[in-house]
Amino acid sequence: MKTKYCYGYVRVSTSGQEELSPDSQAKLLKDFAKKNDMIILQIFYELGISGRKADKRPEFQKMIALAKSDKHPVDCIIVWKFSRFARNQEESIVYKSLLKKKHNVDVLSVSEPLVDGPFGSLIERIIEWMDEYYSVRLSGEVTRGMTEKAKRGGYQARPPLGYKIQERGKPPVIVPEEAEIIKIIFDKYVNEHTGIFDIARYLNLCGFKTSHNKPFERRSIEYILQNPTYCGMIRWNRTVSETNEIRPESEWIVSDGQQPAIISKELFDKAQIRYKSEYKPSGARPSSTYKHWLSGLMKCPVCGRTMIAKTVNNQKSYCYFTCYGYSKGKCLAKTSVSSLRLEPAVLASIKEVLDTGNIIYRHVEPVQETSVDLNVIITEQLRKNAEKFDRIREAYRNGVDTLDEYKENKRMVQEEKEMLEKQLADIKPAEPTIDTSKIAMLEKVRNVYEIIESDSVDPVTKNEILKSVIEKIIYDRSKDELKVYYYYAPESQ
Numbered sequence: 050m051k052t053k054y055c056y057g058y059v060r061v062s063t064s065g066q067e068e069l070s071p072d073s074q075a076k077l078l079k080d081f082a083k084k085n086d087m088i089i090l091q092i093f094y095e096l097g098i099s100g101r102k103a104d105k106r107p108e109f110q111k112m113i114a115l116a117k118s119d120k121h122p123v124d125c126i127i128v129w130k131f132s133r134f135a136r137n138q139e140e141s142i143v144y145k146s147l148l149k150k151k152h153n154v155d156v157l158s159v160s161e162p163l164v165d166g167p168f169g170s171l172i173e174r175i176i177e178w179m180d181e182y183y184s185v186r187l188s189g190e191v192t193r194g195m196t197e198k199a200k201r202g203g204y205q206a207r208p209p210l211g212y213k214i215q216e217r218g219k220p221p222v223i224v225p226e227e228a229e230i231i232k233i234i235f236d237k238y239v240n241e242h243t244g245i246f247d248i249a250r251y252l253n254l255c256g257f258k259t260s261h262n263k264p265f266e267r268r269s270i271e272y273i274l275q276n277p278t279y280c281g282m283i284r285w286n287r288t289v290s291e292t293n294e295i296r297p298e299s300e301w302i303v304s305d306g307q308q309p310a311i312i313s314k315e316l317f318d319k320a321q322i323r324y325k326s327e328y329k330p331s332g333a334r335p336s337s338t339y340k341h342w343l344s345g346l347m348k349c350p351v352c353g354r355t356m357i358a359k360t361v362n363n364q365k366s367y368c369y370f371t372c373y374g375y376s377k378g379k380c381l382a383k384t385s386v387s388s389l390r391l392e393p394a395v396l397a398s399i400k401e402v403l404d405t406g407n408i409i410y411r412h413v414e415p416v417q418e419t420s421v422d423l424n425v426i427i428t429e430q431l432r433k434n435a436e437k438f439d440r441i442r443e444a445y446r447n448g449v450d451t452l453d454e455y456k457e458n459k460r461m462v463q464e465e466k467e468m469l470e471k472q473l474a475d476i477k478p479a480e481p482t483i484d485t486s487k488i489a490m491l492e493k494v495r496n497v498y499e500i501i502e503s504d505s506v507d508p509v510t511k512n513e514i515l516k517s518v519i520e521k522i523i524y525d526r527s528k529d530e531l532k533v534y535y536y537y538a539p540e541s542q
């Protein structure tokens with residue numbers, strides 16, 4: 050038997066229907082080809098376009114054009130189900146008869162019976178008819194879903210950046226200034242091959258804002274890059290409406306929208322190709338945050354945000370400190386620095402302080418504000434005490450109190466006054482803190498240094514101990530300058 054050549058065609062259209070992922074469909078095609086001594090020259094993938102609504106199936110058209118060419122590259126086209134090949138019976142008959150009669154190319158389904166003879170084509174037609182029935186029914190469900198969503202006001206209420214609703218119930222219209230931002234994003238991403246972070250930084254530098262009037266972040270750029278609204282399509286079923294959880298892409302429904310496009314379909318498709326090739330599920334990101342003994346202490350020299358320690362490829366022997374703002378696209382400076390460079394620099398800086406005794410630090414006052422409050426409180430009580438003297442004298446003069454009663458009352462108020470005056474005297478000496486703490490401070494730093502230097506102490510402990518004397522550390526890579534900010538807080542008794 051002569052080896053047959055074929056194309057595979059994979060299409061994922063809608064949710065609800067029993068559906069196989071593109072990979073699963075492709076695998077079935079490959080298994081089928083192997084079993085039947087066929088060689089698949091190419092598999093064409095049509096992803097995320099719904100069955101009945103999509104007029105153009107670019108991959109399908111490409112495949113048909115090749116299959117029809119004079120070179121006769123393939124003997125057949127294989128699909129998982131006939132419903133993948135065509136969207137309705139008419140279309141199926143047109144393409145099949147065209148391919149068979151004019152170009153001698155068969156269309157085979159790997160999961161539906163292939164029967165020779167007159168009944169063969171009848172059964173094939175019944176299968177197609179059933180598929181079409183399901184597609185019509187499904188399309189009705191999709192429309193219902195859209196209508197419901199429109200009624201709830203979901204899409205109508207807030208079109209994405211680049212569009213606005215001008216008239217209730219009408220498709221959104223383009224906001225030219227915002228559309229420019231969208232064009233910049235796609236252009237930079239596809240044509241200039243700029244990274245998502247860099248795009249966010251660029252936009253923020255230009256002063257552009259998201260539809261929520263916030264600076265751009267990785268997330269907002271990713272959302273825009275994946276939103277087919279911008280090429281004139283509408284996407285449904287991307288998220289579970291109750292939880293906002295994103296469904297697998299094979300379940301998304303994409304169809305022609307009513308809004309004008311801001312970018313071409315071609316540009317959008319190119320963006321999807323790049324995005325998919327670079328996307329890594331969060332669990333598999335190469336770098337992860339890591340508890341280093343300098344964690345939380347390193348601050349960005351430009352924006353002051355904390356620098357996060359990240360390991361590279363799970364390499365535990367070193368890590369990189371990167372500005373948290375930078376990784377969010379909010380800081381413009383590339384200040385990332387390796388722990389291999391920082392560790393010796395920090396140790397050397399502390400050592401120098403210990404050797405020279407020159408230490409600059411911020412004196413953190415223990416919480417003494419209460420004594421100030423106490424002062425105010427006692428003064429107030431003394432004022433009230435003086436009023437009491439006036440009142441008991443008044444009571445005696447008016448004959449309310451006897452002389453004995455007056456004397457007794459006077460004695461009690463006098464006692465109170467003396468007690469208050471004594472209390473006030475006790476808190477008065479709020480001695481100004483003199484620089485007697487410097488020796489204590491250096492002693493503290495020396496202890497800390499010994500612990501940091503030790504190999505037998507774990508990074509978490511080192512980190513805690515370091516934080517008892519150091520507020521922050523700023524390393525300026527451009528000047529190779531390291532600044533350690535110490536603080537001294539007297540132990541509370």
Ligand SMILES: [Zn+2]
Nearest residue numbers: 349352372380
């Ligand atoms: Zn920064």
